[in-house]
Amino acid sequence: MIFAPTxxxxxxxxxxxxxxxxxLSTFLLGMAIVAAILGEQNPFxxxxxxxxxxxxxxxxxxxxxxxxxxxxxxxxxxxxAMSWLIASLLGALPLYLSGHFASFLDAFFEAMSGFATTxxxxxxxxxxxxxSLNIWRHLMMFLGGQGIIIVAVAFLFKSTTALGFxxxxxxxxxxxxxxxxTSRFIWAVSIVYFILGSSVLFFLGRFAVGLNIKAALIHxxxxxxxxxxxxxxTPQAMxxxxxxxxxxxAATLVLMLLGAFNFNLHYFVWMKKKxxxxxxxxxxxxxxxxxxxxxxxxxxxxxxxxxxxxxLYRNSLYQLVSAHTGCGFSNLPLYSxxxxxxxxxxxxxxxxGLGGGVCSTTGGxxxxxxxxxxxxxQFEIKRWFYPPSLKISQKYHHLQDFILDEKRMxxxxxxxxxxxxxxxxxxxxxxLLGYPFLPALFESVSAAANVGLSVGITTPSMPSxxxxxxxxxxxxxxxxxxxxxxxxxxxxxxxxxxxSEKIY
Amino acid sequence: xxxxIEVNLSLILLLLFVVGTAEAKKLDIRRLLQKSAFYxxxxxxxxxxxxxxxxxxxxxxxxxxxxxxxxxxxxxxKKIVLPTRFAGYYQEGDWLxxxxxxxxxxxxxxxxxxxxxxxxxLIRRGRKKTENISSDKKSFAAIMLAIFLVCAMxxxxxxxxxxxxx
Numbered sequence: 001m002i003f004a005p006t007x008x009x010x011x012x013x014x015x016x017x018x019x020x021x022x023x024l025s026t027f028l029l030g031m032a033i034v035a036a037i038l039g040e041q042n043p044f045x046x047x048x049x050x051x052x053x054x055x056x057x058x059x060x061x062x063x064x065x066x067x068x069x070x071x072x073x074x075x076x077x078x079x080x081a082m083s084w085l086i087a088s089l090l091g092a093l094p095l096y097l098s099g100h101f102a103s104f105l106d107a108f109f110e111a112m113s114g115f116a117t118t119x120x121x122x123x124x125x126x127x128x129x130x131x132s133l134n135i136w137r138h139l140m141m142f143l144g145g146q147g148i149i150i151v152a153v154a155f156l157f158k159s160t161t162a163l164g165f166x167x168x169x170x171x172x173x174x175x176x177x178x179x180x181x182t183s184r185f186i187w188a189v190s191i192v193y194f195i196l197g198s199s200v201l202f203f204l205g206r207f208a209v210g211l212n213i214k215a216a217l218i219h220x221x222x223x224x225x226x227x228x229x230x231x232x233x234t235p236q237a238m239x240x241x242x243x244x245x246x247x248x249x250a251a252t253l254v255l256m257l258l259g260a261f262n263f264n265l266h267y268f269v270w271m272k273k274k275x276x277x278x279x280x281x282x283x284x285x286x287x288x289x290x291x292x293x294x295x296x297x298x299x300x301x302x303x304x305x306x307x308x309x310x311x312l313y314r315n316s317l318y319q320l321v322s323a324h325t326g327c328g329f330s331n332l333p334l335y336s337x338x339x340x341x342x343x344x345x346x347x348x349x350x351x352x353g354l355g356g357g358v359c360s361t362t363g364g365x366x367x368x369x370x371x372x373x374x375x376x377x378q379f380e381i382k383r384w385f386y387p388p389s390l391k392i393s394q395k396y397h398h399l400q401d402f403i404l405d406e407k408r409m410x411x412x413x414x415x416x417x418x419x420x421x422x423x424x425x426x427x428x429x430x431x432l433l434g435y436p437f438l439p440a441l442f443e444s445v446s447a448a449a450n451v452g453l454s455v456g457i458t459t460p461s462m463p464s465x466x467x468x469x470x471x472x473x474x475x476x477x478x479x480x481x482x483x484x485x486x487x488x489x490x491x492x493x494x495x496x497x498x499x500s501e502k503i504y
Numbered sequence: 505x506x507x508x509i510e511v512n513l514s515l516i517l518l519l520l521f522v523v524g525t526a527e528a529k530k531l532d533i534r535r536l537l538q539k540s541a542f543y544x545x546x547x548x549x550x551x552x553x554x555x556x557x558x559x560x561x562x563x564x565x566x567x568x569x570x571x572x573x574x575x576x577x578x579x580x581x582k583k584i585v586l587p588t589r590f591a592g593y594y595q596e597g598d599w600l601x602x603x604x605x606x607x608x609x610x611x612x613x614x615x616x617x618x619x620x621x622x623x624x625x626l627i628r629r630g631r632k633k634t635e636n637i638s639s640d641k642k643s644f645a646a647i648m649l650a651i652f653l654v655c656a657m658x659x660x661x662x663x664x665x666x667x668x669x670x
């Protein structure tokens with residue numbers, strides 16, 4: 001059967017994009033109000049202009065194109081991929097108008113990095129940036145981490161369209177039978193953690209760090225959004241080092257880990273079985289990979305200047321957790337990672353490449369896939385070891401017991417190889433542009449796995465081609481490639497169909 | 505003649521030494537961080553803008569930046585006048601001269617890279633800048649508002665039309 005989208009599909013798709021543009025404009029309008037409250041006049045106008053522009057476009061799309069039918073999966077995937085671009089274009093405008101970005105491309109890079117929860121930044125003179133714009137940078141991470149579409153799904157759409165959106169945003173699993181309830185649950189979990197996390201950070205910021213009340217409030221909200229959504233932006237150029245507090249660092253470590261774990265696991269631990277955390281394939285994969293990488297990292301750093309206990313563990317563990325959870329916070333001075341030995345950088349690259357749980361806010365290959373790849377290797381070894389007459393199966397536990405099947409493994413290996421290709425292509429472009437291999441690989445993995453740690457390549461002065469490549473990596477990595485592939489296919493099919501309609 | 509050459513050579517070497525040490529003092533934070541192993545536990549001098557101040561029981565953390573940032577630890581018992589204006593939106597922080605001991609991985613502060621201040625001098629007082637809004641921006645916002653209202657009316661008209669049809 002040939003899939004041929006109709007005029008109605010096209011119309012419904014543009015209607016949905018119009019609605020999403022309207023939702024984003026509401027957030028931008030909210031930011032204009034925040035800017036007004038803070039007395040920041042230029043950002044107020046910048047947010048207002050962008051909100052009105054987004055809302056006008058949204059209304060035109062919704063007025064011209066009617067949602068005549070529910071979106072198919074393919075069209076929903078295209079809507080998801082397009083919405084990320086539209087969100088980044090709109091999100092970039094107030095940043096660009098602030099004058100803290102060398103070009104619109106830089107502002108677009110920053111917005112994509114925010115929505116994709118990466119954390120690589122091209123902002124100039126961050127310490128003088130308006131507070132409202134700083135909050136907007138972090139809010140983009142929160143919206144992106146929760147899933148921009150999830151916002152819409154939770155409140156606007158019917159169940160069938162919602163499922164397409166949900167899967168398009170690279171969320172493999174439903175938590176509750178109904179997808180709208182799943183989206184609402186994800187938001188409920190996030191809001192509870194938001195209240196708890198921000199309160200703890202506020203308390204620490206006020207009494208352990210020494211911030212004044214206003215700064216403690218702003219920093220706690222911003223850092224929560226960046227940590228829980230494993231984003232990695234910070235309000236100050238010094239990153240986490242600004243706070244000079246191990247207690248603050250410990251709190252962000254907990255938030256990063258919470259954000260990196262599967263929302264399904266949160267649901268089980270909250271509502272059903274607490275013991276699931278010890279049995280789950282993702283937690284076990286994390287423990288194995290984390291232990292291995294900790295040993296590798298400490299071995300690599302042991303004979304450097306990190307000779308005593310605190311420097312070694314505080315700095316190396318923080319960087320490792322930050323990399324593994326895909327957050328990208330750093331408690332080291334800018335570009336200090338560049339001075340680390342190559343083996344230590346390799347450990348960080350591996351951690352970044354692996355990422356956190358599926359159905360979480362992290363990017364990268366993901367723990368579930370890592371676990372399943374090991375299970376599949378185990379299965380192959382068993383298959384060759386036992387007599388052929390013996391029927392062997394391989395089980396794994398994720399909320400319940402599953403038997404490893406071929407269809408699942410094809411999916412796992414496909415995504416795994418797509419990530420490897422993305423990491424490789426990004427580093428190849430970096431090398432071709434004159435950067436040494438290891439830093440180029442580091443930065444490429446950081447972009448594609450939506451981490452945000454940097455060894456100094458990501459600066460406003462880096463070549464535009466590399467900025468575009470990283471933008472593409474962040475976008476495709478966030479949506480796990482499949483949504484992009486399906487979108488391209490849908491788009492070409494849509495255009496071909498429209499052309500043939502015109503001819504006949 | 506030989507004596508004359510010896511004296512001149514010594515003077516030139518002395519001059520080179522003085523210039524060399526004077527240049528070593530002109531450190532920017534980027535160089536300090538890049539050559540952290542070399543400057544570890546040495547007295548350094550930097551000039552930077554005050555970015556933030558965090559008060560602790562036994563002292564104060566002063567964050568400074570000259571494009572690159574570092575934390576400066578000021579012990580509570582040191583009689584050092586602290587800055588009062590810090591970098592922010594349309595706000596220039598106090599520009600400071602800081603002399604102190606640089607630590608690549610400070611043992612006292614659990615491995616942080618920092619400078620323990622010996623002396624801080626105010627070079628230039630920070631100031632609040634006036635925020636100017638261009639009239640173009642205001643006009644553009646007004647035009648966008650008008651466009652938005654037209655779009656809203658268009659949308660509402662289309663909605664009514666679709667309702668009638670259905």
